[in-house]
Amino acid sequence: LKGRYFPRLQNHQLTVETKFDGESMSTDPVGHTSSPFFGTELAWEMDKKALHQHRMQRTPIKLQCIVEDLSIGTREVAGYIMLDLRMAQKKPQKAIWYPLLSTSGNYKKRKPELQVMMTLESEANEDNENNFTAQPLPKYLHKNQKRKHAIIINSEGFFFQIGPNKRAADHFLLSLSILYGKNLIQLIPSSARLSEKNPSVAGYYFRYYIFDNEITNMYFYDLLNPEFKPERASVRLRSNPEYLINYFSRNPAIEIDLCCGQQVLGVAQVPTQGLLQKLGSTAVDGMFHLLMPNQLTPWDSDAVAPAVSVTITLRRLSQSTETQASKSKSNEMTVDRENQGKREDGQAKEKNQPIYSIKSIEENIKTVVLDDEGQKLGEKPHSTYDISTAVNQYLDENNAKATTSVLTGSNQYQAIAARIEQGQHHYRFTIDLRTIRNLNVGFYCNCFLRYTYPYFGSSSPIITAPPIEITRNMEARLPNSHCTFNFACTPKMLRDTTTNTPLMVEVWHRDKVSNDVLMGLAQISLAEVLQCDKQKISLSTGSVGYKQSVKRTTHITSSSESKRIGNLDIILELDDLGEVLKPDTTASRSSDVPSIAANAHNQTDTYNHSDVDQFEKHYRETPQYQAALELEIWKEKQKDLFLAELKKKEEEYMRLMAQEWKQRDSEREILVRKKVDEYTKLTDKLKTSIADLEKRERQLTLGENELSRLRDEIQRELQLKLNEMNEASRRFQEDCEHRVTLERAKVLDLEEQKQKLFADLKEAENRYRERESDFDKYKNQQNSKPEAQLRADINMLTLEKVELQRKLDATIKSKQHYKEQWSEALKELARLRERERVNEKTRLQKQARELEHLRLRYLAQEEKGVMKNDKNELETLKEEIKSLATSIRQTGHKTQELSTELKEKQKKQAIAAEVNQEELEQQIARLIEERDTLMSAGAYTVDDKIIRELDKNIRDTLARQA
Structure with missing residues (x-):
């Protein structure tokens, strides 16, 4: 099973489920990619009779494609296909693409399809040893080998394995590199809706999948001039050529997506058929057009078509490389960021001079050549890139960058010129x-x-x-x-x-x-x-x-x-x-010093010889001239050192190539001997098979003769059996006809008896009606007699008696219940009286305390008032005594009269004060008694209006008394 035209969804998995012959099966879940490969074979075991029955009934097989969201754990049906069981044959058929039916959501734009191949397989134990025939090997996998081509991650050896351990013994290195892109701006159509946010803020990147592992390169932000460093993804494989060819034939292309955030702008299909030509060291290299997701037709012109440069290599690793890779325990998937950064010496940084070591040059050459993973510098690089070209390019770049620190921006023009077509x-x-x-x-x-x-x-x-x-x-x-x-x-x-x-x-x-x-x-x-x-x-x-x-x-x-x-x-x-x-x-690489010299040479006609000498001396002392001179000397030294080191490396490479040639030659000899031995064994086996076939052919001839004889005997026996069956059938038919005649006579007799019984039934019904009318008349006569009336009255009285008896019982029960409630009410009343008595006693004690307190206050106020009145009267008397002091001297008689009148006045005032105090005390006691009487009756509370009025009068009276 495999699919195509599926949308790419993150955190989603696809599963194909089906149910047939009462048994449900499903594939292993795979990633939700555009071309998912399930790698699982679904098989059912049944006998020939059951298979024939299903074919006669045209039983369909329904395959459902289930999508599972791993983030929220939901499952939904993406669509289904219906298969006809009659299409399955013993001979392997070509796989057919079926579009999914009843799709919805993300699957409506372009219908996804599933590729299905149906075959019939017979069990090995069903074939008789005597019925041997030479047949070609089937091209499809047997059901017990359905997982041999599944991709297994070997965490111990850090590689992917395709095939079983016994046969997958060779090691390979699969590498994919994205170098550059062009005309990427064409992937943004002008008719598209424009968003408020600039899409360049999110950045663009390339994305692809190797063995369901997502790989992305570094971000870039300019589609007109896309600048990103070349990257390579390398994968170590363990398999053999047979399984690799089978895998790449089922996965004919690798999709490379150009994305902006989560949006796919373009898709490029990179075919992998070139990797199947020779598995020793093969490569697929070229420019591949990018198509928009909804674009059906290719681009008209290559000049405006957006494209990406991709290189895919597949090479077999040698034994030494395998051992070294296994010791290093590298990851099964590594992405090499092939940057062009230069390493500078620490002293050079202090002096701000562009000094580059041989080690950094070697490392950068290794990066430019795109050396394979795990390969040392001394090994032969598996690329057609010339080393001398890489050296010259590296030196040019270093010289240009070094000159930039002294000269005035000449390399900027060189960089711009390299981009101008x-x-x-x-x-x-x-x-x-x-x-x-x-x-x-x-x-x-x-x-x-x-x-x-x-x-x-x-x-x-x-x-x-x-x-x-x-x-x-x-x-x-x-x-x-x-x-x-x-x-x-x-x-x-x-x-x-x-x-x-x-x-x-x-x-x-x-x-x-x-x-x-x-x-x-x-x-x-x-x-x-x-x-x-x-x-x-x-x-x-x-x-x-x-x-x-x-x-x-x-x-x-x-x-x-x-x-x-x-x-x-x-x-x-x-x-x-x-x-x-x-x-x-050429002009951009030159410094400002030659231009200054040229200008000086043009002006020599106006200067004399002394001025020229002075100018040349001054010219040689300029810092620009000194820097250019030092740079040229440094370049010559570095060039000599690098060429010597390169010669040494060349000798090392030649020696390693000779050793590698000898090793490969011995391996080829061993392989040839092994192939010759296998060929000899296959020849012997073929001779044995030919002898068996000749023997089998003679046995088949004898068997055919015996089969012809047995067929003739069976034909004779069959004819005899048919004659016997015809005679027996004739006798049985006559017997059946005689029995039918007898049964028809019996039916006629039964019909006559039935008519007689119907007549008897009608007569009995008439007699029944007559007896029923007589009974009604007798009943009416009995009801009209007095005894019947009395009996009815007795029945009525009996019913009334029963009703009265029931009411009497109910009344007795109610009386008993009321008595119990009455006793409980009396007890409750006694408790309430006792409680009220205690409350009344408490309230009286409280009122007594309040009365005592009021009395003490009254006495205090009265004493205070008396003292104050006495004091005022004394003051008045003192003033009068002072005023009358002079008059006393004049007449003593008047003095005695005045003193007598004064004493009488004081006595009257004291008597009046005593009378008023007694009246106020009586009034206060009366108001308090009235208030307590009303409260003790239980009909009033402290919040009632009359009680509040009495309290107010009591307070007013006390105020007057004070």
Whole structure:
């Protein structure tokens, strides 16, 4: 079982389940990739009779594809297929692709398919030894070998194993490298919806799967000039050529995805058939086109087609390499980041001088050559890359970087020139969205326009701002709609891109309450500007360029319906600023010192000889000249050292190659001897088989003769049996006819008896009706007699007696119940009285204490008032005595009268005060007694109004008394 056209889903697994002949089976779960391989064979055992029965009934086999989400643990059915059992034959048939039925969700865009092969296999013990026939070996796996091709991870040896341990004894190294990509910007269509967030923030990367292991390379952020370091993924395998060829034939391609975040921008199919030609050391190398997920047709031109450079190698590891790899215990999957970083010496960092050691040069050469994993520097690299070329490239790069520290940016021009293709022009494209008019959307619109064209070098959206208010049949000018793009490309590439990719302008409505709404789209062909007349323009560099412009009106089509909703006026301008010149690399490597010398040489005509000598002396003392001289000396020394080391390495390589040749020659001799022995054994076995076949042929001839004789005897016996069966059938038919005649006579007799019985039944029913009428008359006569009336009265009275007796019993029970409740009520009343008595006694004691307290307060207040009155009267008397002191001297008689009157007045006041105090005390006691009487009756509480009024009167009386 294998599949294709499945969407890639992370943290998901696929399983195929089926039920047939009362037995359910399922495959092992595999990753949810675009081409899952289940690697499991489903088989049922049954006899020939059961198989024939299923075929006669046309029993179908239903295969269900189950998707399991590992993150939340849910399972759902992705689809199913129906298989016809009659298609299964003993001879192996070609596998057929079946599309999944009843798909939903992520599987609706492109129907996934399953490849199924159905075969019939007979058990070995069913074949008789006498029925031997020579047959070719089946190309499919037997059911007891269904797991031989499964991929097993050997954690001890750190490798993947394909096949059983006994036969998978060879070690291989599978490597995949992604080198570079081109025209990746074509994978972002201009008609796609633009997001507010720049997709370059997330970064782009390549992703692929090797043995269900996901591998990604480093991120890059520019699709126009993608820059990323080449990477290689290496996998160690343990298998043999037979199983590897079988595996790669079932997995004919490796998918490489270009992703941005979780979105797949393009997919490239890298075929693996080239790895099957020769398994010693094979490679698949080339540029492979990237297709968008929904793209069905390939790209028209290779110049604009996005592509990725991929190299896949498969080589057999030698015995020494296997031993070394097993000792190192490297991981089964390693990704080599082949960076171009240079190692500098510690002293050179202090002096800021570009000194490079031989070790760093060797390591970088090893990286450029893309040496295999686990291989030493002394081993022969398995690549066609020339070592001398790598050395020269490395020295050029180091020299250029070293010169940059002294010279004035010459290598920047060299780096730019390396990227400029032959025949590229510098273009300036201007898009001016002028006006929008006749907008008919049925509501008040606050619109703005939005578009993007990634080919011009920017994937960010261009938006007109601020939004303008526009109504129906109105023309409005768009603010901030002028945009200019500067880029470089060939004229052919510009013409192909603008022709195949139109500009899609989106018309949006901005609402303050809800989200923005897409109202319509306007499609503009940028190729129209290339068809206009060219006008010459003068450039700032003095050269001549060309300008082309066009003004046109395009229709705005509704996004939901295919109808026109408005018009858009636009102006397109294209300025050709001339061909981009490639800087001279030779001049870029030169320093500023020769230019200074040239300038000095040009001015020698105006100087005399002394000035020239002074100028040369000054020229040689300049730091630029000293730095250039030191750099040239260092370059010569490093070159000599490196060539010597390279010669030494070459001798080492030749010696190792000779040893390797001898080892390979001995291995070939051993292999040839082994093959000769196997051939001899197979020849002997073939001779034995031929002799057995001849013997078997003679036995078959004798058997055929015996079979003919037995067939004739069986035919004679069959004819005799048929004659006997015909005679017996005739006698049995006559006997049956006689029995049928007798049974028919019996049926006639039974019909006559039946009619007689029906007549007797009717007569009996008539007699029954007569007896029933007589009984009714007798019953009516009995009911009309007095005895019947009395009997009815007796029955009525009996019923009344029973009813009264029941009521009497109920009354007695109620009385008893009421007595019990009455006794309980009396007890409760006694308890309440006792409780009330205790409460009353407590309340009286409390009132007595309050009365005593009030009395003490009253006495204190009275004593205080008396003292105060006495004091006031004494003061008054003192004043009167002082006032009358003079008059006493005049007349003694008046004095005695006044003193007598004063004494009488004091006595009256004392008597009046005593009378008032007694009245107040009596009033307070009366109010307290009334309040306590009302409270003791239980009818009033402290919160009642009358009790509150009595308390208020008591307080007022006490206040007057005070």
